Amino acid sequence: MRPTINAFTVDLEDWYHVCGVDACSDPATWASYERRITGSTAKILSLLRRYGVKATFFVLGYIAANEPALIKEIAGEGHELATHGFFHRRVYEMSEMEFDADIGRSIEAISTITKAPVLGFRAPEWSIRRANFWAFDVLRRHGIEYDSSLVPMSFMGCRDYPRLPVKLQTRYGEIVEFPLTTARLFHENVPFSGGLPLRIAPYFYVLSKIQSMNRRGIPAVVYTHPWEFDTAQPKLNLPLSRRFMHYFNIGVTGRKVEGLLKRLPFAPMKDVVTAYFS
Ligand SMILES: [Zn+2]
Numbered sequence: 001m002r003p004t005i006n007a008f009t010v011d012l013e014d015w016y017h018v019c020g021v022d023a024c025s026d027p028a029t030w031a032s033y034e035r036r037i038t039g040s041t042a043k044i045l046s047l048l049r050r051y052g053v054k055a056t057f058f059v060l061g062y063i064a065a066n067e068p069a070l071i072k073e074i075a076g077e078g079h080e081l082a083t084h085g086f087f088h089r090r091v092y093e094m095s096e097m098e099f100d101a102d103i104g105r106s107i108e109a110i111s112t113i114t115k116a117p118v119l120g121f122r123a124p125e126w127s128i129r130r131a132n133f134w135a136f137d138v139l140r141r142h143g144i145e146y147d148s149s150l151v152p153m154s155f156m157g158c159r160d161y162p163r164l165p166v167k168l169q170t171r172y173g174e175i176v177e178f179p180l181t182t183a184r185l186f187h188e189n190v191p192f193s194g195g196l197p198l199r200i201a202p203y204f205y206v207l208s209k210i211q212s213m214n215r216r217g218i219p220a221v222v223y224t225h226p227w228e229f230d231t232a233q234p235k236l237n238l239p240l241s242r243r244f245m246h247y248f249n250i251g252v253t254g255r256k257v258e259g260l261l262k263r264l265p266f267a268p269m270k271d272v273v274t275a276y277f278s
Pocket of ligand 1: 123
């Protein structure tokens, strides 16, 4: 039996791309923020190089449009470039037409630089909800082959969402859903493999949980953001819950991610999806 490989993913956005906060939700103000993404992404690229891992970068179209050299560098190192939307807007806050325009613009911005098709999507803040499942039709129509936006958890998504990669039917053909990896805990599905959950969860718990999934043939998705590698970033004036989500324990991200890169097999999500269904 082939060993199970996990998806290593990066949501490529800058330190001020925070959903639901008035102060940073207007793209017209974004040019006034210091651009820190090249420096913070360099830390991730260097770790990936050190451990020979190829990853998937879910790129914000706005970043592609403003940092084409960075996008070229990431693609040049053999990583997959997928989309995180253009303006970092939650899917459930957009109409179908607005989402269609945002996705189209992001794919255009990325593929103009890479000259390659964009196959994957991750919604800002995992924001596809059952009421917005029209998003899968829109994505598939734009040529997207897999989505990684569903959280099978009451708090952010729905506990009944699939916990393993699954093929969904759309009006334009099948699309693969690779949901956020979760563990069963007290009748709830709890995330642990990226972002704040990874910063909170004990490292050896995360490692052994993924290893035990892999032994059963189940791939995990690990995710991070460049700003989680930037302990010197300016602090936004966020509401308390957002401040916790964004900044808590940020200093441990690099060490935990490095440990996982060193000990687990990873590949870009498009390859993990292909292997899972072959
Ligand atoms: Zn994001």
